[in-house]
Amino acid sequence: xxxxxxxxxxxxxxxxxxxxxxxxxxxxxxxxxxxxxxxxxxxxxxxxxxxxxxxxxxxxxxxxxxxxxxxxxxxxxxxxxxxxxxxxxxxxxxxxxxxxxxxxxxxxxxxxxxxxxxxxxxxxxxxxxxxxxxxxxxxxxxxxxxxxxxxxxxxxxxxxxxxxxxxxxxxxxxxxxxxxxxxxxxxxxxxxxxxxxxxxxxxxxxxxxxxxxxxxxxxxxxxxxxxxxxxxxxxxxxxxxxxxxxxxxxxxxxxxxxxxxxxxxxxxxxxxxxxxxxxxxxxxxxxxxxxxxxxxxxxxxxxxxxxxxxxxxxxxxxxxxxxxxxxxxxxxxxxxxxxx
Amino acid sequence: xxxxxxxxxxxxxxxxxxxxxxxxxxxxxxxxxxxxxxxxxxxxxxxxxxxxxxxxxxxxxxxxxxxxxxxxxxxxxxxxxxxxxxxxxxxxxxxxxxxxxxxxxxxxxxxxxxxxxxxxxxxxxxxxxxxxxxxxxxxxxxxxxxxxxxxxxxxxxxxxxxxxxxxxxxxxxxxxxxxxxxxxxxxxxxxxxxxxxxxxxxxxxxxxxxxxxxxxxxxxxxxxxxxxxxxxxxxxxxxxxxxxxxxxxxxxxxxxxxxxxxxxxxxxxxxxxxxxxxxxxxxxxxxxxxxxxxxxxxxxxxxxxxxxxxxxxxxxxxxxxxxxxxxxxxxxxxxxxxxx
Numbered sequence: 001x002x003x004x005x006x007x008x009x010x011x012x013x014x015x016x017x018x019x020x021x022x023x024x025x026x027x028x029x030x031x032x033x034x035x036x037x038x039x040x041x042x043x044x045x046x047x048x049x050x051x052x053x054x055x056x057x058x059x060x061x062x063x064x065x066x067x068x069x070x071x072x073x074x075x076x077x078x079x080x081x082x083x084x085x086x087x088x089x090x091x092x093x094x095x096x097x098x099x100x101x102x103x104x105x106x107x108x109x110x111x112x113x114x115x116x117x118x119x120x121x122x123x124x125x126x127x128x129x130x131x132x133x134x135x136x137x138x139x140x141x142x143x144x145x146x147x148x149x150x151x152x153x154x155x156x157x158x159x160x161x162x163x164x165x166x167x168x169x170x171x172x173x174x175x176x177x178x179x180x181x182x183x184x185x186x187x188x189x190x191x192x193x194x195x196x197x198x199x200x201x202x203x204x205x206x207x208x209x210x211x212x213x214x215x216x217x218x219x220x221x222x223x224x225x226x227x228x229x230x231x232x233x234x235x236x237x238x239x240x241x242x243x244x245x246x247x248x249x250x251x252x253x254x255x256x257x258x259x260x261x262x263x264x265x266x267x268x269x270x271x272x273x274x275x276x277x278x279x280x281x282x283x284x285x286x287x288x289x290x291x292x293x294x295x296x297x298x299x300x301x302x303x304x305x306x307x308x309x310x311x312x313x314x315x316x317x318x319x320x321x322x323x324x325x326x327x328x329x330x331x332x333x334x335x336x337x338x339x340x
Numbered sequence: 341x342x343x344x345x346x347x348x349x350x351x352x353x354x355x356x357x358x359x360x361x362x363x364x365x366x367x368x369x370x371x372x373x374x375x376x377x378x379x380x381x382x383x384x385x386x387x388x389x390x391x392x393x394x395x396x397x398x399x400x401x402x403x404x405x406x407x408x409x410x411x412x413x414x415x416x417x418x419x420x421x422x423x424x425x426x427x428x429x430x431x432x433x434x435x436x437x438x439x440x441x442x443x444x445x446x447x448x449x450x451x452x453x454x455x456x457x458x459x460x461x462x463x464x465x466x467x468x469x470x471x472x473x474x475x476x477x478x479x480x481x482x483x484x485x486x487x488x489x490x491x492x493x494x495x496x497x498x499x500x501x502x503x504x505x506x507x508x509x510x511x512x513x514x515x516x517x518x519x520x521x522x523x524x525x526x527x528x529x530x531x532x533x534x535x536x537x538x539x540x541x542x543x544x545x546x547x548x549x550x551x552x553x554x555x556x557x558x559x560x561x562x563x564x565x566x567x568x569x570x571x572x573x574x575x576x577x578x579x580x581x582x583x584x585x586x587x588x589x590x591x592x593x594x595x596x597x598x599x600x601x602x603x604x605x606x607x608x609x610x611x612x613x614x615x616x617x618x619x620x621x622x623x624x625x626x627x628x629x630x631x632x633x634x635x636x637x638x639x640x641x642x643x644x645x646x647x648x649x650x651x652x653x654x655x656x657x658x659x660x661x662x663x664x665x666x667x668x669x670x671x672x673x674x675x676x677x678x679x680x
Contacts (some may be wrong), residue, residue: 141558142543143483202542203482206551206595215542218481251592253664255546322595 002307003337004270008034008298009282010290011265013133013168013188013239015039015104015258016059016070023062024318025244028262030063033288034301034340037071037133037239040096045075049088056091062217067301071294073133074244078110080121084164085128093294094131094166095121099319102137102145103213103257104243109135113152131294132156136304137214143198146214147174157182164293169193169241171214173224179235185257186293188239189202190267192216192326195227208250209324214242215258230276237293240265244323247315250336261326264312267334268327270305274334310335342647343677344610346465347623348638349373350630351605353473353528353579355379355444355598356399356410363402364658365584368602372679374627376642377411377473377579380436381445385415389428396431407641411634413473418450420461425468433634434471434506435461442477442485443553443597444583449475453492455499462500471504471634472496476515477554483538486554487514488628497522504633509533509581511554513564519575526633528579531608532556532599532666533568548595549664552583552643570616572624577633580605584663587655601666608667610645610674642680650675 010031014036016022029036038059042048046055052072060071074088076097097118098109110118118188122141125132136153137145152177156165167187179187187272192285196216201207228236242265243258252254261268273282291298312327351369354376356362369376377400380386386395392412399410414420414428416437437458438449452459465472476493477485493515496505507515507527519527536556541547550556569578582605583598590596601608606626613622631638652667 045352140540141537143558197481200481202551202555206546206548206597207593208546208548208595209593211542211546218483237533253547253591253668255548257546 004274004279004282004305004334006266006270006303006305008145008285008287009266009303009324010034010238010287010298011036011038011240011242011262012040012237012290013190014262015041015140015241015243016062017244018042018055018058018323020319021244021246021323022058024316024321024323025242025260026059026062027064028316029242030065030068032266032296032303032336033068035069035071036072037093040073040075041098045105045108046073047075047077049091052088052091058173067299069299074076075108076110076121076132078117078121082124082126085124085130089128089130094133095125096133096135096168098135099137099139102135102139106135115155119159122156122163126160126163129253131166133166133168135169136167142215143217146170146172150174150178153185154182157185160184169239170225171213171217172221176228179228179233181335186237187234188237188241189225189229190239190241190259191261192267193222194229194272195268197222208255209326209328210259211255211257212241212259229232229285230273230278230281232281232289233303234289235293236285237290238264238269240285247322247324250324259326260323263316263325264327264332266303267305267336270334271332274307304337304339306337307335308335309333344614344619344622344645344674346606346610346643346645347624348627348641349643350374350578350607350627350638351376351580351582351602352577352630353377353379353530353581354602355381355581355583356380356402358395360659360661361584361663362398364656364661364663365582365600365602366399366402367404368656369582370405370408372606372643372676373408374638375409375411377433378413378641380413380415381438383445385445385448385478386413387415387417389431392428392431407639409639415448415463416450416472418457418461420464421554422464425464425470429468429470432470434473435465436473436475436508438475439477439479442475442479445466446475455495462503464494466500466503471506473506473508475509476507478670482555483557486512487509490514490518493518494522497525500524509554509579510565511557512561516564516568519568519573526575526577528577528581529565529569530579530581530599531601531605533562534569535608537562538638548590549600549666549668551590551595551597552581552599569625570613570618570621570623572629574629575633576625577630578609578626587662587664590664599666601664602664603656604667604672606643607645607650607672607674607676611672614647614674644677644679645674646677647673648675649673
């Protein structure tokens, strides 16, 4: 039977939420991943050392797995001081910038992407070598939001040449192309954006569990993303953007954006890379690229997968929380055999 | 207080379903409209004189309003005979063509839009002067399906110059432009496509009650539709495509396509035409154009609306059926004052 080993898988864009939802979803990542970059869009957002360290403690407790590293991020603010960032820099892997209102719990994001407004914090980050993670969408038409953000990425890349800028969860051909244009631009891509287009969300019946931000785009966009991932583009990292919402907030008349992929991510990635005969590139995409880009050494965690059918659960539950995973009740061709 | 009168409103594209759902929704149209063109996509579809007349009887009974005319349509088939169509032609206002699988209950639609395959039936329709109503979408990417269908409309218009072809529920600038290119092309447009874009469905939270086929498009498309409607383009008719599905089929993990607008259509149309100071064109858009295009005289029904707030019900129910209307629990600026 065909097997494949993933070494020290890293999820470089993850939402763990808090309280019971955190307790429900954190082990689904820490079980198979060696580390994950944790998004700071709690309510209120993570903007102080105290809230950051306290959240990290809650994550570690929820994971119940010492063999997992949560890489913490701060929620971007225009008025962080040098003293504050210098003091916190060893506790964080980056700072996440959200345009206000662009996605879940982003109400406190920046109200303007004007470079001069952002400059004070970005200059300090540049000097302290703190990467900038960006949710790159304008407030334009939903299919154009990422494309319209490209000039902003270009301005940032040019204005702060020493700042590492990560275009988070890219969904377009335009973003893939921009990767090769600026040395200091990097990107994450999710599992679901390698798999779906708008047709999967709304081409047949409407599928709220595939509703995410940025929204899934066109076939040519998916092809560009898939091509970059399968070939382990050196500036591209896996970041699931796994974003749990309870079932009642997904199947309702105003459904929240986010796809929950943590428990199936590695199985589906192996299935995908195997289908395109690119398994030799998977460890770079899912681990080595991130270690090189963020300049750290991941802890050892070896996951062995086997080509054996895995039936995805209908729902995951903990106390009063629940979440429906992507591919609920469907079969994946690969299963996890062992984790060391 | 501002008032406005609509004379003999006609809904030239309506889904009434069957059984209890029919009983629930039919009065919501027959109450305010003088007539409606009834879609034949039941299960099984309406393809015989017997099923057509029987459905018409059930509609009349469900309406409980003698002052309402259901204009019946047949479900298009490639093998209708001259004898059959000649015999039924006085009972129908048109024949509705669906590409197979393109929307609700369209599984028995045509599997090919090849002109030669369609020719036998279309030549008979041409000769008997039976209009062709078309759901014009390809099976391509969801945002491109209507645009990709334009060459098919052009081929049909050229191949059958004496056939009246109605492009149903148009959603794009491309379709509006095509109206002026061929004498024998006409169109209906829904209420919701005059109001929403993809942003309303999926730009913020996902709104299953705004999920419809064809899907709502871009702002420039909505502008083109709105411009044509507000100016009562002589080849454009109101057709709500009001398409009820029970709440549990709209708020679930595979939501059905269709917006239920019948009970609010006239109020919202008046609000819209009033906002753009085009009320003088509304009776043409909602009645006179259809009478001229389909060449009939509508029965008298005068609806007086008044500029007074109308709170849209959360849900409409009958026995075990229910349906959530567009703008549920929201306010509309105009109410129905009287119906004569």
